Amino acid sequence: MSTLEKTETLQAKTIAANTQISGSQAVLEALIHEGVDTVFGYPGGAIMPIYDALYDYNEKLTHILVRHEQGGIHAAQGYARTSGRVGVAFATSGPGATNLVTGLADAMIDSNPVVCITGQVFASLLGTDAFQETDVVNITTPITKWNYQVTDANEIPSVLAKAFYIAQTGRPGPVLIDITKNAQIQLFDYEGYEKCNHIRSYRPTPIIRKEYVEEAAKLINSAKKPFVLFGQGIILGKAEQEFKRFIEKGGFPSAATVMGLSALETEHPLHVGMLGMHGNYAPNVMTNECDVLIAVGMRFDDRVTGRLDKYAKQAKVVHLDIDPAEIDKNVKTTVPVWGDCKETLPMLTALLDKVDHSEWLQQFRELEKEEVKEVIFDELNPTSDIMTMGEVIKELNELTGGNAVIVTDVGQHQMVTCRYANFKQSKSNVTSGGLGTMGFGLPAAIGAWYGAPDRDVIAIIGDGGIQMTIQELGTIMQFGAKVKILILNNEFLGMVRQWQQLFNDRRYSFVNITSPDFVAVAKGYYIDGAKVCERKDLKGALKTMLEHDGSYLLEVMVGKENNVFPMVAQGTSVSEIRLK
Amino acid sequence: MEKQEFTITVYTENSIGMIGRITGIFSRRKINIESLNTSPSEVEGIHRFTILISESEEVVRKLCRQIEKQVEVLKAYFNTNEELIWQEQALYKVPADVIAEKAYVERLLRQYGANVVVIRNDYIVFETAGHREEIDRLTEELGKYNLIEFVRGARIAIIKDSAGFHAKIKQFEREEPGQEIVENEFLDQRDDVFTM
Numbered sequence: 001m002s003t004l005e006k007t008e009t010l011q012a013k014t015i016a017a018n019t020q021i022s023g024s025q026a027v028l029e030a031l032i033h034e035g036v037d038t039v040f041g042y043p044g045g046a047i048m049p050i051y052d053a054l055y056d057y058n059e060k061l062t063h064i065l066v067r068h069e070q071g072g073i074h075a076a077q078g079y080a081r082t083s084g085r086v087g088v089a090f091a092t093s094g095p096g097a098t099n100l101v102t103g104l105a106d107a108m109i110d111s112n113p114v115v116c117i118t119g120q121v122f123a124s125l126l127g128t129d130a131f132q133e134t135d136v137v138n139i140t141t142p143i144t145k146w147n148y149q150v151t152d153a154n155e156i157p158s159v160l161a162k163a164f165y166i167a168q169t170g171r172p173g174p175v176l177i178d179i180t181k182n183a184q185i186q187l188f189d190y191e192g193y194e195k196c197n198h199i200r201s202y203r204p205t206p207i208i209r210k211e212y213v214e215e216a217a218k219l220i221n222s223a224k225k226p227f228v229l230f231g232q233g234i235i236l237g238k239a240e241q242e243f244k245r246f247i248e249k250g251g252f253p254s255a256a257t258v259m260g261l262s263a264l265e266t267e268h269p270l271h272v273g274m275l276g277m278h279g280n281y282a283p284n285v286m287t288n289e290c291d292v293l294i295a296v297g298m299r300f301d302d303r304v305t306g307r308l309d310k311y312a313k314q315a316k317v318v319h320l321d322i323d324p325a326e327i328d329k330n331v332k333t334t335v336p337v338w339g340d341c342k343e344t345l346p347m348l349t350a351l352l353d354k355v356d357h358s359e360w361l362q363q364f365r366e367l368e369k370e371e372v373k374e375v376i377f378d379e380l381n382p383t384s385d386i387m388t389m390g391e392v393i394k395e396l397n398e399l400t401g402g403n404a405v406i407v408t409d410v411g412q413h414q415m416v417t418c419r420y421a422n423f424k425q426s427k428s429n430v431t432s433g434g435l436g437t438m439g440f441g442l443p444a445a446i447g448a449w450y451g452a453p454d455r456d457v458i459a460i461i462g463d464g465g466i467q468m469t470i471q472e473l474g475t476i477m478q479f480g481a482k483v484k485i486l487i488l489n490n491e492f493l494g495m496v497r498q499w500q501q502l503f504n505d506r507r508y509s510f511v512n513i514t515s516p517d518f519v520a521v522a523k524g525y526y527i528d529g530a531k532v533c534e535r536k537d538l539k540g541a542l543k544t545m546l547e548h549d550g551s552y553l554l555e556v557m558v559g560k561e562n563n564v565f566p567m568v569a570q571g572t573s574v575s576e577i578r579l580k
Numbered sequence: 581m582e583k584q585e586f587t588i589t590v591y592t593e594n595s596i597g598m599i600g601r602i603t604g605i606f607s608r609r610k611i612n613i614e615s616l617n618t619s620p621s622e623v624e625g626i627h628r629f630t631i632l633i634s635e636s637e638e639v640v641r642k643l644c645r646q647i648e649k650q651v652e653v654l655k656a657y658f659n660t661n662e663e664l665i666w667q668e669q670a671l672y673k674v675p676a677d678v679i680a681e682k683a684y685v686e687r688l689l690r691q692y693g694a695n696v697v698v699i700r701n702d703y704i705v706f707e708t709a710g711h712r713e714e715i716d717r718l719t720e721e722l723g724k725y726n727l728i729e730f731v732r733g734a735r736i737a738i739i740k741d742s743a744g745f746h747a748k749i750k751q752f753e754r755e756e757p758g759q760e761i762v763e764n765e766f767l768d769q770r771d772d773v774f775t776m
Contacts, residue, residue: 137597142604146651149596166651200752201593201654325645 013060017192023153024053024184027117030160031061033193036088038062038079038450040072044092045132047119049184051090064450064479067471069096071443073103074469077112078447081430082405082455084238086113086167087447093120094132097178098139102437104174105143109434110259111236113172115163123151123180136178145173153186157193165196170204171323172236206324208339208347216318216335217351220250220292223316225360227283227290228252229275229304232259232433233297233321233341240264240426242345243296249349251357253364255283257298259433262423266402272364276304277568278415281375281577282367284568287312288575289363295319297341300330301434310573320344374579375565380420386559387535389416389488395539396458396486397422399546404456405430407448409441409465412494415564417460427452439468442485446472449481456484456546463489463515473525476551484545485529485553487518490560498563522553529553581636585614586658587666587737588644590629591621591745593652602629602653605646611635615668617734623745626654632735654752659739666737669709671697672722673729676704685725692718703728 014032015021021029027050031039039061043051054063066072069091076087091100097118107114121130137149146166150159156179163175220226234243240263247254247264253272254264264271273280275287284306287293293315298304305311308330316334319327320341327336337344379390393416396404402422407430408414414431423429430448432440445459466487476483497511522529529552532541538556545554568577592598599618606613614632621628633640644656672694678685692714694706708718712735719730 138600141597141601142608147597198755199651200749202651323649325642325649327645329642329645 014193015190017190019190020187021190022049022053022184023150023156023179023186023188024049026153026156026188026190027160027179027184028053028057028061029190029193030157030164031088032057033195034086034160034164036061036086038064039088039090040064040066040075040079040447041090042066042069042072042092042096043090044094044096044119046093046121046181047090047096047117047184049181050117050119050179062450063090064446064475066443066446067474068469069099070102070439071446071469071472071475073100073107073114073116074437074440074443075447075450075475076114076116077103077107077110077440078407078430078444078449079451080112080114080447081444081451082427082448082457083451084427085451086115086164087451089114089116091116091118092132093118093136094134096132097134097136100176101139101143102435104140104176106432106435106437106440107174108143108145110432111172111232112174113168114174115160115167116174116176118176118178119184120149120178120180122182124182126180136176140176143174144176147176147178149178149180150183151180153183153188156183157190158196161194161196162199165199166202170202205322205340206338208337208344210347212335212337213344213347214351216337217348219316219318219335220294220348221351221353221355223292225289225291226250226252226294226357227286227292227315228254228294228296229257229298230254230260230263230296231257231298232263234260234263235426237297237322237340237342239297239340239342239345242342242349244268246345246349246352249354250352251355251361252294253286253357253361255280257301257304257433258418258431260298261418261421262426262428265424266422267424270361272361273368274418276301277306278419278564278566279568280368280419281371281566281579282364284566284574284577285367286364288314288573290315293317295321295331296345297321299326302330305330306568306574306576307572310575320348371566371579379416385535386562387538387556388562389413389490389558390420391535392486392488392538392542392556392558393417393420393460395542399539399542400456400458404428404458405448405452407431407441407445407457407459409459409461410436410438411462411465412490412498412562412564413460413462413488415495416488419564438465441465442469442483443472443475445483445485446475446481449483453482457482458484458486460486460488462494463487463491464493464513466518467513467515470521473522473527476527477525481551482549483551484548485522485551486545487553487555488558489515489518489555490558490562491515492560494562495564497561501561501563502569518553518555527551527553529555531555531557533557581638583634583636585632585634585661586637586640587661587664587735588629588631588633588640588647588656588658589737589739590631590647590656591623591654592627592629593654594625594627595652598627598652601650602631602647605643606631606633609643611639611643615734617736619736621745623749626745626749630734630736655745655748657739657742659737663740664737665740666711666735667709668712668715668735669707669733670715670719671729671731672706672708672719672727673703674706674722675726675728676700676702678725679704682725685722688718688721694718
């Protein structure tokens with residue numbers, strides 16, 4: 001579509017300036033102008049005027065009625081992660097708004113661009129403990145990039161423009177706009193919608209200092225053992241190609257954080273695996289062997305660094321990040337490169353010498369062999385009758401060719417999936433990395449499907465996590481998101497059980513969780529499904545699931561007391577990673 | 581690194597909820613704010629926070645970055661006491677008869693440069709301004725003479741080598757600002773930083 005046609009379509013779809021409209025209409029107009037096509041929400045008293053206005057926007061906006069507001073915001077997150085655009089969630093005041101809290105915290109720590117709109121009681125009732133009144137702005141202050149309460153409809157266009165601008169620029173994050181009911185009802189003279197592109201107190205991207213890029217290049221060029229760590233910043237910055245050119249020119253071994261997975265295809269010859277507590281052996285060990293550590297769009301989370309005072313002490317550190325607050329936060333930087341990596345990476349690449357580091361890379365491969373021998377081979381090719389999570393992922397890789405969007409919940413299945421899933425393209429790994437939110441998987445997968453409806457979306461979830469947000473099967477039932485749900489059931493809260501086994505002397509305290517008949521539950525929601533208890537049925541069942549037109553639930557019974565290894569135990573150094 | 585007094589000066593938009601957003605950054609890290617003052621600044625429409633805490637320089641630097649990250653914060657500076665001119669104000673309510681009868685108290689008040697704000701039959705209210713230690717000493721002395729009421733204001737401070745915010749705000753208002761708005765501690769200490 002040409003720009004002209006686009007403008008014309010937009011004009012046809014939107015309300016002209018200098019018309020009297022309600023605050024609620026202004027909200028929906030803003031969404032249309034921002035290119036929003038899907039909203040995840042749940043109505044209630046204080047947001048009724050917006051829902052009333054929505055009645056007339058049926059053709060312009062798809063509204064997905066979730067079964068719980070937490071599901072709504074996780075879906076908005078999933079949508080943002082696969083589409084690269086802003087996810088939008090609606091909720092009412094009080095309990096509706098507080099149900100968003102977990103998702104907001106999750107979106108904040110994982111930098112998801114999300115805009116939440118909550119209804120609020122009439123402005124005249126604020127502070128009176130009115131029915132369904134809660135101070136959502138104060139509650140959400142530490143878990144939003146920005147939040148604001150609107151009490152006058154005249155503010156709505158400019159506030160929403162700010163909200164969308166803030167949510168998606170710089171380091172993205174969640175924004176919550178709380179709108180009192182009187183403002184939703186209020187008629188005002190609409191002057192049209194103007195997108196925001198500048199807020200004087202807000203600098204989304206720091207100004208790039210060439211001298212730093214030069215210093216960084218000098219340092220990297222001097223390295224004998226350079227090692228690149230990459231995070232979600234690559235994906236958020238849409239800098240996958242720039243990153244690939246950077247590592248290919250320098251020949252740098254590169255490892256992903258959980259959030260960085262899929263930014264570089266898994267099978268790329270320079271991809272040396274995943275970092276962190278349950279990451280791969282080589283990248284963890286080599287962190288304490290390299291001479292220059294190059295961190296790109298990642299934030300040195302404690303699950304990545306292990307014990308900080310024994311982390312990469314021998315190395316000089318180059319840190320590329322868009323958020324100045326990340327520099328030196330956890331790991332002291334030798335040369336910081338502030339800025340959008342879409343811009344800084346090519347600048348840096350231009351200054352790189354083309355060096356052959358294949359011998360150094362080979363050292364990673366040697367360690368990898370050790371990990372294959374000690375851990376991976378048995379996990380993927382078990383000899384006992386008991387199925388492993390790893391072999392399920394392996395079979396899945398073969399069937400999807402690495403082209404599916406893989407959504408995970410939190411726990412053992414998440415770590416195993418992140419370790420073994422094959423990713424061929426970016427924005428394919430959707431998981432709750434920073435907050436570790438059990439219950440994220442199913443609703444996030446629904447959103448992920450709306451964000452990328454042409455792709456296969458597979459939600460891999462444990463028997464614990466699925467029970468936290470299982471009500472979202474109702475959303476699938478009603479609106480038909482073609483999500484494949486793969487439950488890896490070990491009849492335990494596996495990750496906690498693993499810790500209790502390893503560190504609490506096998507005192508299994510409340511990790512024994514029972515499950516309903518998941519296939520029957522799915523059936524109750526008119527979703528087809530099957531259960532697999534034996535290896536011989538696994539491949540066929542996975543195939544049936546993938547080929548099924550529509551949503552499908554497959555439950556696979558896996559070993560009850562299997563552990564995820566390697567593991568960097570809490571309080572130990574990354575180089576003390578244990579293989580068993 | 582040892583803890584010492586730092587004064588953090590924050591320039592912000594004048595919007596509701598800023599105090600909460602900023603103080604949350606401290607309380608979340610279990611850092612106590614010793615005093616907090618909000619006021620207009622030299623630039624119309626821009627608010628100025630003056631926050632006093634006792635922490636190591638490294639912690640204060642990180643706090644300032646987190647503060648500056650807030651959408652409605654323009655700039656956060658941190659300074660040691662040596663880099664500032666600072667004052668705290670105090671009000672004392674003293675029984676009138678004590679002043680009338682005890683010459684020492686009157687001398688004391690003169691010595692500390694206290695000014696009379698209100699005179700009544702039963703009490704007199706004095707005001708003084710100065711550094712914390714001076715105020716503390718006077719408070720301690722007056723405590724011996726039936727001090728009825730005492731209150732001390734938050735620290736306010738002027739940064740000795742600041743040129744103010746007038747020029748900066750013009751930079752901020754531009755969509756493509758120059759480099760001067762982004763002070764860069766790494767660049768300022770370049771020789772120390774790039775030690776390769």
